Each structure stands twice: as C-alpha cells, then as structure tokens.
Amino acid sequence: MVTGLTWNIADDIRQLFLYQFMVNALRAGTIVAVLAGALGWYMVLRRQAFAGHTLAIVSFPGAAGAILLGISATVGYFAAAITAAIVIAAVPRSAGGRGRSSESAAIGTVQAFALACGALFVSLYGGFLNGLTNLLFGSFLGVSGNQVLTLLVVAAAALATLAWIGRPLFFGTVDPDVAAARGVPVRLLSTVFLMLLGCAAAEVSQITGALLVFALLVMPAATAQRLTARPTLSFGLTIVIALAVVWLGLAAAYFSVYPVGFYITTFGFAGYVLAALAQTAVSRPVRSPVAAARA
Amino acid sequence: MGTLTTVQYAVRFEHADVQLAGRVIWSDVNLSVPHGEFVAVLGPNGAGKSTLIKAALGLTGLSAGSVTVLGRPAGQSGREIGYLPQRRNFDSGLRVRGIDIVSLGSDGERWGVPLPWGSKFLPSRRAANQRVQEVIELVGATAFAHRPIGQVSGGEQQRLLIAQALVRRPRLLVLDEPLDSLDLPSQASVAALIGRIRREHGVTIMLVAHDVNPILPYLDRVAYVARGYAVCGTPEEVITSQTLTELYQTPVEVLRASDGRLVVVGEPEAPARHTDRHADQQGEVTAPW
Numbered sequence: 001m002v003t004g005l006t007w008n009i010a011d012d013i014r015q016l017f018l019y020q021f022m023v024n025a026l027r028a029g030t031i032v033a034v035l036a037g038a039l040g041w042y043m044v045l046r047r048q049a050f051a052g053h054t055l056a057i058v059s060f061p062g063a064a065g066a067i068l069l070g071i072s073a074t075v076g077y078f079a080a081a082i083t084a085a086i087v088i089a090a091v092p093r094s095a096g097g098r099g100r101s102s103e104s105a106a107i108g109t110v111q112a113f114a115l116a117c118g119a120l121f122v123s124l125y126g127g128f129l130n131g132l133t134n135l136l137f138g139s140f141l142g143v144s145g146n147q148v149l150t151l152l153v154v155a156a157a158a159l160a161t162l163a164w165i166g167r168p169l170f171f172g173t174v175d176p177d178v179a180a181a182r183g184v185p186v187r188l189l190s191t192v193f194l195m196l197l198g199c200a201a202a203e204v205s206q207i208t209g210a211l212l213v214f215a216l217l218v219m220p221a222a223t224a225q226r227l228t229a230r231p232t233l234s235f236g237l238t239i240v241i242a243l244a245v246v247w248l249g250l251a252a253a254y255f256s257v258y259p260v261g262f263y264i265t266t267f268g269f270a271g272y273v274l275a276a277l278a279q280t281a282v283s284r285p286v287r288s289p290v291a292a293a294r295a
Numbered sequence: 296m297g298t299l300t301t302v303q304y305a306v307r308f309e310h311a312d313v314q315l316a317g318r319v320i321w322s323d324v325n326l327s328v329p330h331g332e333f334v335a336v337l338g339p340n341g342a343g344k345s346t347l348i349k350a351a352l353g354l355t356g357l358s359a360g361s362v363t364v365l366g367r368p369a370g371q372s373g374r375e376i377g378y379l380p381q382r383r384n385f386d387s388g389l390r391v392r393g394i395d396i397v398s399l400g401s402d403g404e405r406w407g408v409p410l411p412w413g414s415k416f417l418p419s420r421r422a423a424n425q426r427v428q429e430v431i432e433l434v435g436a437t438a439f440a441h442r443p444i445g446q447v448s449g450g451e452q453q454r455l456l457i458a459q460a461l462v463r464r465p466r467l468l469v470l471d472e473p474l475d476s477l478d479l480p481s482q483a484s485v486a487a488l489i490g491r492i493r494r495e496h497g498v499t500i501m502l503v504a505h506d507v508n509p510i511l512p513y514l515d516r517v518a519y520v521a522r523g524y525a526v527c528g529t530p531e532e533v534i535t536s537q538t539l540t541e542l543y544q545t546p547v548e549v550l551r552a553s554d555g556r557l558v559v560v561g562e563p564e565a566p567a568r569h570t571d572r573h574a575d576q577q578g579e580v581t582a583p584w
Contacts, residue, residue, distance in 0.1 A: 045391070163408055171403035174391050177380040178459070181352065182404045183373065225390040229443040232411055234390070 005255040016251055025140035025207075027148045029246040032203045035155040036216035037242035038162055039200040041235050042193060044221040046173045049214070050104050051088050051194065054111040055201035056213035058084040060135050061118035063205070068125045074150055077202040084110060085198035089191035138209030138261030140250055151203055158199045165189055170231065207246070212261040216242055219268030223275040241271055304363070305330045305467050305499035306351055311360035313346055320346050324360070324525040326518050330466075333493045333500040333513050337534075338520035339562060344503045345381060347520060348469050351501065352378060365466055372467070377460030381471040381503070384452060389445035393436060393455040396444050398427045400459035430458040434488060450481030454488065461492070468492065470502045474509055482509040489513065507534065508556045534559070 006012055017023055043052045062080020063073040091106040122132050133139075162169075171179040172186040180186045204213045224237035249264030256263075304327045312322040320343040328334045336344045349355040350362055353370020362369040364376070377400075401423050402409075414420040431440045434454040439447045444455065453473055460468060470489070474482045490513030493500045504510055507517065511530060518527045519534070521542050526533050533539075534557055539547040548560040 045389075047386075164406055166408035167399075167402065168404050168406060171399045174385075174389065175396060175399060175403070175459075177382055178378065178400075178456075179403060181354070181378050181380060184404045229390045229392045231391060231395055232409070236411075 012251075012255075016254060021141060021143065022250075022254060024143040024145060024148050025250055026247070028143045028151050029140070029207055029250050030243065031148070031151045031155045032207050033216060033242040033246040034239055035158060035200050036204045036213075037220050037239035038159060038235070039193075039197050040217040040221040040242070041224070041238045042162075042169060042173065043197060044218060044225060045170075046190075046193070048194075048197070049218055051107055052197055052201060052217050053214060054088065054107050054114070055081045055084050055194075055198045056205050056210050056217070057111050058114040059202045059205040060210035061114050061121055062202075063135055063210075064118050064121035064125070064132075067131070068121045074147055074206065077205055078154065078199065080114075081198035081202035081205075082195055084114065085194040086191075089194045133259075134209065135205075136209045136211045137259050138207055138212055138264075140207060140253060140260045143206075147206070151206070154199055155203060158196045161192065162196055165192060169193060208261045208264055209259075212265050215261070215265035215268045216246065219265075219272050220245060223268075223272045226272075226275045226279050241268075245271065303330070304328055305332070305365060306334075306501060307363045308347075308350070309361050309363075311350065311362055312358045313343070313350055313355060314358045315346070315355070319523055321520060321523045321525055322359070324518075324520075324527075326525065326527045328499060328501065328516060330499055331493065331497045332515040333490065333502070333510075334516040334518060335507060335510055335514050336501065336503045336518045336520060337505075337507055338525075340505070342520045342522070344520050345471055347518065347525070348471060348501060348503055352376065352469060374463060375466045377463070377465035377468045377498075379456055379460050379468075379470040379473055381475070382456075384449055384476070385445045387445040390443050391445075392441050393444045393447060393452075394427065394431065394440040397431060397436075397440065397455055397459045397462065398423070400462035401427065426462055427458075430461045431455075433461065433492070434458045448481070450477050450485055453477065453481070453485050457485075457488065457492075461498075465498065467499045467501065470500070472503050472505060474504060474506070479509075486510045486513065511555070511557065 006015075016026065040052075043049060059077045059081045062076040062078075064076070065080070066073050066076025087110060088107055118135075168179065168184045169189050171182075172184050172189050176186050200217065201213055204216045208215050220241035221234075221238045223241055224234040227237060228234045245264055245267045248267045249260055252263040252267075253260035306326065306328040308324045308326040311324045313320045324347070326334075326347075336347050338344050346355055350357060351364055351369055353362075353364075353368075364370075365372040409420070410417075414424050431437055434457050436451065436454045436458055439451050440455065444452060447455070457468075457470075457473070460470075468489075473489070474485060477485060486509040489500055489502065489510070492498055493513065502510065507514070507530070514530050516528065517530050517533050518525050519539070519542060522544070524542060526538055526542050534549055536547060536549045539549060539559065539562070543563060545561070545563060547562055550558045550560060552558060
C-alpha cells in the first residue's frame with residue numbers, strides 16, 4: 001500500500017521501488033528519456049519540431065487502431081509513427097528557403113488527418129474514455145515487462161544507428177551544401193533520421209501520451225542548447241535533463257493522483273524557463289546589433 | 296601528350312559545353328588556370344558562373360569537351376579541393392560554435408561520432424584539433440570562433456567558412472560569391488585574406504564574383520561568362536570596352552575611376568528567370584508561367 005510522501009528522501013525513494021509496476025515504469029521512463037533526449041537534440045538543431053510533433057500525433061491513431069483490431073498497442077505506436085516518417089520524408093523539398101513552408105503544409109495535412117482517424121477509431125471501439133485520456137496524456141500504470149523489453153530493443157537499435165550516422169548527420173544539419181559537396185548523402189540521412197525520430201516519438205507517446213511528447217523531445221534539447229553552444233556538452237546535458245525530468249515526473253505522479261504527462265511536462269517547462277532566465281541574466285544579447293541590422 | 300600539357304594547370308577547360316534540361320548554358324569554353332593563380336569568374340546573373348565552377352568540381356557534367364582539375368578529370372580530386380558554395384547566412388538562432396563548423400571541414404563526412412575526450416588519447420585527433428586552431432588563426436577568426444556562428448557578422452562567418460575549406464590543406468580553393476551580401480569593408484578584408492592565402496600558401500583560387508572591384512588588386516586572370524560564351528584572359532585584356540562589346544554584341548563601355556575601380560556601363564542583364572540562381576540544383580530552367 002502506498003503510504004504517501006514522507007519527506008524523508010531515502011524512505012520516499014525506497015517506496016518508489018516497492019511495486020513491480022513502478023519499477024517497470026522507471027525502467028521504461030529511463031529508456032525513453034535517453035532515446036528522446038538524443039533524437040530531440042538533433043530535432044531541435046534541425047528545426048524539425050513540427051515533424052516530430054506530427055510523428056507523435058500519428059502514434060495516437062496507430063495505438064487506437066491497434067486496440068480496435070485487437071493487437072498490441074505497442075505495435076500500433078511504432079507502425080504508425082514509422083509509416084508517417086516515411087511519408088514525411090517523401091515530401092519533396094525544393095532547394096532554397098521555400099521548401100520549408102511547403103513541407104510544413106504537407107506535414108500539417110498529415111497531422112490533421114491522423115488526429116481525425118484517431119477520433120474515428122476511438123468512436124468505433126466505443127466507450128474507452130479512460131483509455132483515450134491515457135493515449136493522449138500518458139499513463140505509467142500497467143507497463144509490462146514485455147513492453148519494457150520492446151522499448152529497450154527498439155531504443156538500442158535506434159541509438160546504435162544514430163551513433164553510426166551521428167557526425168555526417170550533424171554536418172548535413174548545420175551545413176547541408178558543403179556536406180553534400182563532400183559526399184555526405186544528406187537526403188538519405190534525413191530520411192533515416194525521420195524514421196529514428198518516429199521510433200522515439202512512438203516510445204515517448206507510451207509514457208507521456210501523444211499530445212505531450214514534446215515534453216521529452218523538445219524541452220530538454222532546447223534547454224541544453226540555450227545553456228551551451230558546445231555540441232558534445234549540450235548533447236550530454238540534454239540526456240541528463242531528460243532523465244531528471246522523467247524521474248522527477250514519475251515520482252511526483254506516484255505520490256499524487258494527477259497524470260504523469262502533466263508532471264513531466266511541468267518539470268521540463270520549469271527547466272526551460274530557468275535556462276532562458278539564466279541566459280538573459282548572463283546578458284550576452286541573443287542577436288548582436290550587426291545581426292539585427294542585417295535582418 | 297595530353298597529360299603533359301594538362302598537368303601544368305590547376306584547372307583546364309577545353310572546348311567545354313554544358314546543357315541543362317536541353318538549354319545550352321555555355322559552349323566552347325576554354326580556360327586554363329596555372330597553379331597558384333587567382334582567377335575570377337565574372338558575368339551577369341544567370342549567365343552560368345556557378346555552373347562553370349560546378350563543372351570544375353564535377354557536380355555538373357559536360358555535354359562536350361573536357362575539364363581537367365589538378366591533373367585529373369573533374370570530380371576526382373575531391374580531397375584536394377576546398378569548396379565554399381553560394382549560401383545564405385547561418386540562422387541567428389543556431390547554437391553551434393564557429394570552431395565546430397570549422398572542424399566539420401576536417402572529418403564531417405566520417406561515419407560514427409567523435410569520442411568524448413578523444414583528443415586526450417588519440418594523436419590523430421590532437422593533430423586535427425591543432426590544424427583547426429591553425430586555420431582559425433590564419434583567417435583571423437580567433438576572437439569569435441567560440442561564439443555561436445549565428446551570432447557573428449556575415450564577414451566573420453565567411454572567414455570561418457574559408458577556414459573550414461582550408462582545413463585539409465587543399466591545393467585549389469573554389470569560392471562561389473564569397474563577397475556577396477557583405478558590406479564594403481568586409482568585402483575588402485575578405486578579398487585581402489583570399490589574396491594572402493594565394494600568395495603565402497600557393498593555393499590556386501577560383502572565385503565567382505558579381506563585382507570585380509574588391510578582388511581586382513589580387514587577380515591574375517578572369518573568365519567573363521555571358522551570352523553562352525566565356526572570354527578568358529588577364530583583367531586588362533578582358534575587362535575592356537572592346538572585348539565586352541564583342542561578347543555582349545551590344546555597346547558596352549568600361550570606365551576606370553581615378554582610384555582604379557572599373558565601372559562597366561551598358562552591361563545587359565541576362566533575361567530574368569526566377570529559377571536561374573538555383574537552376575543547376577533543380578534542373579529546371581524555365582519559369583513556370
């Protein structure tokens with residue numbers, strides 16, 4: 001029986017590990033935090049937050065559809081997110097600056113349609129209102145050992161791939177023209193990246209819910225990149241922040257009755273606000289006067 | 296016999312033609328750049344200046360003729376060429392330091408990720424880091440190399456990008472409009488930097504420019520591209536009323552101001568095509584309407 005928060009740190013931490021469901025939730029959360037931090041760092045650098053959000057939204061009809069068909073929701077999450085990643089990657093991106101707006105229009109279209117499908121699947125299934133809230137806003141109850149294993153295998157594969165393409169992907173992100181001239185397969189790497197991002201979005205959705213995926217995909221990376229411009233340092237910092245946010249969020253949710261997605265998002269948001277304040281306090285102007293005059 | 300003559304030149308175009316999507320960009324171009332020279336590719340917008348250097352890099356294929364670069368057919372000297380594509384500035388929100396952009400020039404296309412603290416254990420990494428410091432010093436970027444690249448000025452960004460292109464000690468440096476969008480003092484100082492790299496390090500320079508004046512003091516040779524042709528020679532030979540009038544087939548006058556600047560009067564712009572500047576990337580040369 002949960003005895004509640006005692007404010008004795010050691011005792012509270014021991015309580016967190018009393019029940020198997022909580023141990024599973026902490027394991028799942030840890031895996032998800034590392035994966036989301038790593039891919040989120042690249043996503044923020046690549047300004048593909050909208051694509052990441054869409055991949056997460058798409059996991060909602062994926063999971064709802066899977067439940068409707070009577071197969072595992074986990075399969076639904078991954079199948080939908082990876083399919084959507086391939087669709088987004090197939091949107092032709094024209095050279096020059098205008099590609100982005102046509103890309104985001106296409107992605108927005110996919111996103112709206114995905115949400116609509118999710119609504120349909122939920123209504124076809126009929127009356128799992130509680131399940132709907134979990135799909136959208138997250139739940140840490142009932143993460144099975146099998147699910148943790150699936151999360152681990154997918155995350156390990158995704159992280160290994162990311163480690164393999166890491167440096168050329170970074171090159172192609174910050175300096176695509178030179179990277180292409182040097183023989184980096186920029187287009188192929190961005191497709192692979194979207195698929196990895198799909199895996200991450202599908203994993204995060206299972207903890208925070210489809211609508212709050214950004215808490216782990218964007219917030220830690222955006223916070224870390226505000227704090228430092230050193231790539232290796234900000235990458236490491238992103239993962240540390242993601243882990244801290246997930247652990248704190250799970251612990252807070254364990255001792256209260258409110259959804260875990262709320263806590264994870266709130267801690268992530270607090271971190272971001274603190275980083276923004278710290279950056280302003282250090283008070284190196286974000287844009288130099290020269291840059292402002294040029295714009 | 297062919298190899299004996301071509302090996303003396305860093306870049307050599309012989310009767311070269313390029314067609315993109317059926318349109319002839321230019322034809323019968325003959326251009327020879329000896330090692331260690333500074334050549335500027337000039338001409339109006341849309342005349343095919345960028346196409347000329349893309350052909351030299353092997354990024355655009357020829358439909359006739361040949362291009363030899365550093366003694367090999369175009370596209371086979373990749374590691375010995377430093378290339379600065381035409382670009383817009385980095386996003387002001389990009390939180391990556393200039394020094395990181397420069398070091399991508401040495402190993403950016405290698406698979407994997409750099410090990411953290413690798414420079415403590417790997418001599419090759421230490422040497423690479425040292426080289427990065429060296430080129431940053433060479434271009435005079437030490438003061439701002441550790442700031443996020445989006446927050447330094449256009450001229451400072453250009454210096455860092457030149458450093459990036461120089462990391463691997465290229466024998467040929469190809470720059471596509473490096474002075475575009477810089478203010479006049481930055482144009483002058485970046486041009487002086489490029490001239491110094493040529494002089495002190497013996498690097499052959501091939502540079503696309505819209506305005507010849509900032510680079511005029513450092514130039515050995517120009518290739519003037521217009522109307523589907525290119526005229527090559529020293530600036531004194533090419534940038535004259537007579538040569539340009541023949542090239543454009545319409546009266547063009549070249550005036551020399553008292554400070555030595557050249558002013559070209561009556562130069563017709565190439566017919567406006569909205570897609571022109573990126574035509575070679577998209578393979579699309581006609582406006583959609």
